[in-house]
Amino acid sequence: MATNESESHPPVHPEKKSYSTRRDFLLQVGAVLNAIAGFMIGLPLVGFILSSLIKSTPPVWFSLGPVSNFQEGAMRMAVYENPYRREADGQTARLTCWVHRISGDQFKVFAANCTHLGCPVRWFEESQLFLCPCHGGAFYADGEHAAGPPPRGLYVYEHKIVNGELQVKAGVLPTLAFPV
Amino acid sequence: MSAKDRPIVSSLVNVAMWLERRLHLVKVWKATAGHPIPKSSASWFYVFGSMTLLCFTIQVLTGILLALVYIPSANEAYRSLEYLNYQQELGWFLRGVHYWGSNCMVVVMFFHMTQVFLWGAYKHPRELTWISGAVLLVLTLALSFTGQVMRFDSDAYWGIGIGAAISGRIPIIGAQVVNLLLGGPIIGSDTLSRFFALHVFVLPGAVIALVSLHLRLVLLKGINEYPEPGVQVHKQTYWRDYEETVHKDGMPFVPDGIGKDLVANGLLLIVIVALAVFVGPKGPEIPADPAQVISEAKPDYPFLWLLSAAALLPNGSEIILFFVFPLIAAILLFGLPFYSNVGEKHYSRRPISVLVVILTYLTIGLLTYAGITGPWSPRMEAWSGTPTKPEFIAGRSPVELQGALLLQGKQCRNCHAIGGEGGHRGPDLSAVGTRMDQPELVRQVIQGGGNMPAYGNTLSPQEVSALVSYLVSLRPQNTIPALNPTNPEKTERVSSGELPKQAKVGG
Ligand code: FES
Numbered sequence: 001m002a003t004n005e006s007e008s009h010p011p012v013h014p015e016k017k018s019y020s021t022r023r024d025f026l027l028q029v030g031a032v033l034n035a036i037a038g039f040m041i042g043l044p045l046v047g048f049i050l051s052s053l054i055k056s057t058p059p060v061w062f063s064l065g066p067v068s069n070f071q072e073g074a075m076r077m078a079v080y081e082n083p084y085r086r087e088a089d090g091q092t093a094r095l096t097c098w099v100h101r102i103s104g105d106q107f108k109v110f111a112a113n114c115t116h117l118g119c120p121v122r123w124f125e126e127s128q129l130f131l132c133p134c135h136g137g138a139f140y141a142d143g144e145h146a147a148g149p150p151p152r153g154l155y156v157y158e159h160k161i162v163n164g165e166l167q168v169k170a171g172v173l174p175t176l177a178f179p180v
Numbered sequence: 181m182s183a184k185d186r187p188i189v190s191s192l193v194n195v196a197m198w199l200e201r202r203l204h205l206v207k208v209w210k211a212t213a214g215h216p217i218p219k220s221s222a223s224w225f226y227v228f229g230s231m232t233l234l235c236f237t238i239q240v241l242t243g244i245l246l247a248l249v250y251i252p253s254a255n256e257a258y259r260s261l262e263y264l265n266y267q268q269e270l271g272w273f274l275r276g277v278h279y280w281g282s283n284c285m286v287v288v289m290f291f292h293m294t295q296v297f298l299w300g301a302y303k304h305p306r307e308l309t310w311i312s313g314a315v316l317l318v319l320t321l322a323l324s325f326t327g328q329v330m331r332f333d334s335d336a337y338w339g340i341g342i343g344a345a346i347s348g349r350i351p352i353i354g355a356q357v358v359n360l361l362l363g364g365p366i367i368g369s370d371t372l373s374r375f376f377a378l379h380v381f382v383l384p385g386a387v388i389a390l391v392s393l394h395l396r397l398v399l400l401k402g403i404n405e406y407p408e409p410g411v412q413v414h415k416q417t418y419w420r421d422y423e424e425t426v427h428k429d430g431m432p433f434v435p436d437g438i439g440k441d442l443v444a445n446g447l448l449l450i451v452i453v454a455l456a457v458f459v460g461p462k463g464p465e466i467p468a469d470p471a472q473v474i475s476e477a478k479p480d481y482p483f484l485w486l487l488s489a490a491a492l493l494p495n496g497s498e499i500i501l502f503f504v505f506p507l508i509a510a511i512l513l514f515g516l517p518f519y520s521n522v523g524e525k526h527y528s529r530r531p532i533s534v535l536v537v538i539l540t541y542l543t544i545g546l547l548t549y550a551g552i553t554g555p556w557s558p559r560m561e562a563w564s565g566t567p568t569k570p571e572f573i574a575g576r577s578p579v580e581l582q583g584a585l586l587l588q589g590k591q592c593r594n595c596h597a598i599g600g601e602g603g604h605r606g607p608d609l610s611a612v613g614t615r616m617d618q619p620e621l622v623r624q625v626i627q628g629g630g631n632m633p634a635y636g637n638t639l640s641p642q643e644v645s646a647l648v649s650y651l652v653s654l655r656p657q658n659t660i661p662a663l664n665p666t667n668p669e670k671t672e673r674v675s676s677g678e679l680p681k682q683a684k685v686g687g
Contacts (some may be wrong), residue, residue, distance in 0.1 A: 019241055033281050052629035057365040079471045088369035088527060090255030091469045092337065095366070112473055117498075118345030119338055120473035122560065127591045128638040133476045134342075135491040136595065138604040138633045149495045172365040173341070175348025177355040 059157075061171050063165045064109075068103040069077055070166065075123045075141065077112075083093070083171040084153055096125055097157060097170065098130070100141060105164060108141050111155035111174045121154065130154065155179050208264035215399055216430035220406035222437040225299065227444035228292035233391065234445045235285035236516070238452065239323075240384060241572040243309075254468070257332035261464045274458030284452055286482045289320055294537055297516075300525025301404035303413050307517035309397040315511050316390050319383055321482060326379035332372055337468035338477035340367050340375075345591070346502050364596040367470075368617055380567075402426065403433075407525035414530055415522060484551030485544045491556040555604035561601040563591040569599045572610070576653055583650025586643055591633070606632060613655035616663045621648045658663045 006095040047054065064078045079125045085093035098121075110130075112120045119134035129146060131141040137148035144153045155174040160167050174180045184668065200206060249268055264271030296302055302310035329336045333497065340362070347357040360674040363370030392409055402422055460482070466472060479487055489501055500673065527534055559566070574583060585608075587593065593602035596609045625644055628634035652661055 016274050050360070052362075052364045052370070077471070077473070082366055082368065082373065084368075085364055086369055088253045088255050090253070090369070091467065091471075092254045092368050094471050096470065096471050096473065112470070113341060113345070116345070118341035119477050120341075120470075120475060121563075122473045124563075124591050124594075126563075126589050126638075127635065129591070129631075129633055131558050131591075132593065133474070133557055133560055134487075134629070136558050140633065140637075143560055147628060147631045149491070149498075151496060151498075172343055173358065173362065173367065175354065175358050177348040177350065177358060 016051075023046055026153050050174060058174065059169045061160075061167050062171075063162075063167050064097075064099065065165065067101075067105070067161060067164055067166050070099055070107070072101050072103055075100045075125070077123070080170075082167075095170070096120075097168065098154075099166070100169065105161055107159050107161075108143065109157040109159045109166075109168050111157060111170070111180065113155065113174055115145075115152050115179075116148070116150040152179075153177070186328070202279035208323055210432075212399065214432040216426045217403045217437050218405040218425050219429050219431055221403045222431075222440060224440055224444075224671070225295050228288055228295055230441040231288045231445055231448050232285060232292050234448060235281050235288060235452075236387060236391070236671070237280040237283065237457070238277060238449075239363050242274050242281065242381065243384070244502075245274055247276060247380060250274070252333065252372055254372050257330070258464055258467050263329065265461065272461055273456055273487050275461035278327075278547050279461050280452050280455040281594060283446065283454075283481055286324055288448070289317060293317065294541075296404075298527040298537060299404060299408050300413070300530070301519075302517045303523075303525060304418060304517075304521050304665055305641040306397070306401050306404065307521070309394060309401060310517045310577045311514055312390050312394045312397060316387060316394065317386050317513075319390065320686060323383045323387070324480065324482045325381065326383065327492075329372065329375040330379060331462070331464045332468050332473040333476055334466045334472060334551070335463070335479075336473045337367060337470070338372060342477055346498075349498060349502065350483075382577050404525075409524070409526040409528050411526070412524060462652075471551055474560065476554070478551075478554070481548065485547035487549040488551040491554075492550065507558045536581060541647050558594040558605045560594060560602040562593040563588055566593055566601050572598055572654065576650065579646050580650040582661060583646040583648070586647045587650060590638070591645075595632075609651065609654055611655050611659075613652045613660050613661050614659050616651075618648055618652055620662075621651050 002069065003146055005104050010155070028037070042132075049146040052104065053129045062083050070076055070078075075101050077096055079094050082089065082093040084096050091096060096112045100108045100110070102108060114121050114132040114134065114137050116132065116135060116137050119132050121130040121132045121137070122141065123130055126139050131147065132144075132150070135149050137150040139154050140146045143156055144151075146149075157180055158169040172178060172180060246264070247266055248272065249260060251257060261275070264275055266272075289371045294315070296310065329340060344361055344367070347361055350357055355407055359365065361371075362368075362376045386600045399427055403423065405425060420497060466474070478484070486501075490498065568584065568588070573581070576584065585599075587596075592609075595603040595605035596607065597604055598609050600608065600610070614619070623634065624638040624645060625639065625647060635644075655661065
């Protein structure tokens, strides 16, 4: 079926030698011009695609509220606004972490993301364990790995107490490559 | 009566002839829909390719219509889906067709691939037809995954989290890949937008390009003849023989060869519509609220087997599952037409290929089944919501009853079933008293081990002994407690005929 396709096209005349230098020159100029133009358009496009990488978005300090919000000796989930939120984020801008007020000013703040594959871990007061709903990972109250497939303990956020408020350093999804 | 006597007919003929002279329609038709195929190719086994194409067409049509209403913003996506489900006229139907069309596309495509594999259609000279098909498989799975993100409910949200966690295991550039995947430091509106762009522009565009190539190759290199056992493919002679067959014993695909495709496609369409009407669209489930930590992040059917593998493989083997295994699979898949280029085509002469297919189907089928039941996931509500049958309580002493309460209150049943009810992450405890003796149980409770956390810090010594005495009592009627042969004192006691003292009911 493809054999007689060439018949429908007018035969191509072989170019005379005298034309070729001018045509070759135009071909080369055209190619170079397009390469430059392509670069001028392409570079910003690549820059746009990589913009989230270029813009630095490190974890930042923010407050989780007064220390008195956290009962001594208890583990509590704290909800905070993503420091890098946009209006369109809706309720996904409400992020969470687990706060353990061990005693007095002694705190430990954990990310809710399981260190295995990132599912949300939940605290069980009675058994004093974090359980992961996905593949049965378990962590002790100090965040250490207790059972199941997670390769390490929970991710721990840095924290400090400023003017009676508990501040943590977060805002980046913790993964094994970036364990906050 | 000739056309000349009827002016309308003759002018229509004139228009048709003019179009033919300008567009060469007859020639185009003969080179495409009417291209000759071997008579043997008009088989019921050869219908899956056109069925896959039908699914894709349905996805494009319903997808465009859904995009008229759907809003790809983290703030609005969920609500626009609820609107589609409950307020927009026939929105539920379109969502249903789009959801089931997508599942059917993956399944039918898998059948198509299996058939092409077993019938040896990928061999010389159709290597590129196979490779373009393999790329289409990858693209279709990518469409399926990005599609479930569009639902932007809790499962989709944590599903992206899983994607990020897997990417975060990539050596060296893991953090950068996670950032690119999410479009920022955290899951949010930018994440949904980029999955939306992939799902509606990039991936469908790529599929259309690849399908064009795939069909072009079908026209150029022909459709596979129905293979005969004993007939070998030789590079020197195959194409000559094939052209001869088509020439001597061929027929045009349309209208002579398309009948079975039409029947199969009609049936498939009915199945998809029936699923959409009677089962309906999926979700959206609970909203994507990170403060609601109740998601299991279960993916849609095409990815359940991967989740199962992640849960069932030994701890620490994730690198193999997510990076080594896909690499090997890709090499096997894309390399197939090169390392198996000639020779027998018929499956009855290719036992290894048949075995590969059976094993693949068994593996994916069983893993998918396991993914649906999810026995490795703790039942987070079992401790407070699952009742205990009377036979596991009746006749127990007060201490043992206290143990039963502890077992419930300390959330043991999230992982351990009693009488089949509860989590299945750990062993069922209905008859644990016949398997482990008292010291063993004490050690297991206090120290944990074998995928069980240690409870030494959360239980007082009295609580441990109450719990263990209850566990010892968990065994069927007329069975004796487990005996530890390394514990001579106990063995002696048993031989002196003190047992069985407890005739309690269980299991
Ligand atoms: S994600 Fe938590 S155990 Fe797998």
